Amino acid sequence: MEKNRALLRTKNPDKFGNRKKQSVTHHTAFGFCRKCGVEHALETGDAVSLASALMTQLESNGCIDFELPQEQRNPGFSLDYLWGEARGKMFGVADCIDANGKRVALKAFSCQYQGRWEAPGWAPPLLDPQAWDRLVEPVDREIKSIGLELERPHVSKTTRLELREQRKILSQALMRDIHELYEVSNFCGERRSLSDVFIGQGIPTGAGDCCAPKLLHSAVSKDLRPLGIAEFFWGRENLSHTRRHRLFYSCCQDKCQPLLGFMLCGIDK
Ligand SMILES: [Zn+2]
Ligand SMILES: [Zn+2]
Secondary structure, eight states: OHHHHHHHHHSOOOTTSOOSOOSSOOEEEEEEETTTTEEEEEEOTTHHHHHHHHHHHHHHHSBSOTTSOGGGOOGGGBGGGGGSTTOOEEEEEEEEEOTTSOEEEEEEESSOBTTBSOOTTSOOOSSOHHHHHHHHHHHHHHHHHHHHHHHSTTOOHHHHHHHHHHHHHHHHHHHHHHHHHOEEEOTTSOEEEHHHHOOSSSOOTTTTOSHHHHHHHHHHHTTOEEEEEEEEEESSOOTTSOOOTTOEEOOOTTTTHHHHHHHTTTTTO
């Protein structure tokens, strides 16, 4: 892990956004596994050509629910959303094989799509969307009402400090509760909570919501073995200019690498 960190600092990313020195293959999804004491990794393999085919589908249909007949498609799944204020999004594809040797392709989008966790034909999140709604909505309302309270005139300095503290405690507790909703699985048949397996202090917002965790989780639940994984960005360039339309990237360092070592464990069995 430490050695990789050093490499990450010194090497320039290649076209896959991968900073590790690799001449032949690209480890697009990787992370350190505490149980095995080594890094597990998954290369792109044939997932790149599957990703290119997905890009063609996106381009020709202009939406992500293209598997549905035209009249059943939801305007909320239009790709226009990725060119507006929200900016673009990561998409991922996994090339998998089932028990009978049949190839199966899985696809995922990162986080939510216009407030939706699920879309027809796409890998589900690592949490139960209904449980997420039940947990987040009431706390969100409370946090918003504190915000309104703070905007009112003539609020004393002491009250203001108290309200801010109250809001901070609420959102920290919410983050912890959200992390408990994530069920992280691997190819050894283990199931753990996000906070159990995440390496490092403080789990960043959005950990577990990237394409690689969704694809691996989906593969485990469908009894598939991934042979390759590829992630690309689609839409308006992100604010920090680190993600560009149609380019491929490795798993992210802050949210995915501390998680993927556990998730990839047992993949070679
Ligand atoms: Zn990530
Ligand atoms: Zn392992």
